[in-house]
Amino acid sequence: xxxxxxKWPAIAIxxxxxxxxxxxxxxxxxxxxxxxxxxxxxIGEICYLSNEDGMLFRLYDRRSGELLAERTYKNPYPRLFxxxxxxxxxxxxxxxxxxxxxxxxxxxxxxxxLP
Numbered sequence: 001x002x003x004x005x006x007k008w009p010a011i012a013i014x015x016x017x018x019x020x021x022x023x024x025x026x027x028x029x030x031x032x033x034x035x036x037x038x039x040x041x042x043i044g045e046i047c048y049l050s051n052e053d054g055m056l057f058r059l060y061d062r063r064s065g066e067l068l069a070e071r072t073y074k075n076p077y078p079r080l081f082x083x084x085x086x087x088x089x090x091x092x093x094x095x096x097x098x099x100x101x102x103x104x105x106x107x108x109x110x111x112x113x114l115p
Contacts, residue, residue: 030056037062038082042102046078046089057089058112059100069100069108 030047038044045058055078059069073090081088090098100108 036080038080038087042068042087044080044082044087044089046080055090057100059087059104059108067112069104070112071100073098 030049033045033047035043035045039062041062043060043062045060047056047058048054049056049072055073055075057069057071057073057080058067060066061068071089073093075090075092078089079091081091084102086099086101088099092098104112
């Protein structure tokens with residue numbers, strides 16, 4: 001077969017696309033959202049997801065309302081902790097996870113624009 005080498009990359013791309021599609025559908029199930037003004041610049045939002053203890057954190061620009069960062073995580077007791085350099089959305093996380101730095105990185109902003 002002439003294009004035999006294309007088989008495995010096509011399978012990998014299909015699997016990644018399916019996983020991403022499921023993640024999008026999961027985030028769309030967000031409900032019971034609560035917003036909290038953290039500073040003159042940012043607003044945080046915590047929403048419950050359909051899975052057990054699933055949470056969605058979103059960070060918005062206070063002036064424009066633009067979504068700047070979005071994270072999913074598991075925590076049965078959601079709470080935001082604001083300080084001068086970041087917002088902690090998951091206090092039980094380890095290894096540098098569970099917070100978003102101020103200002104959010106270009107990667108945070110790019111991911112927030114994707115569905």
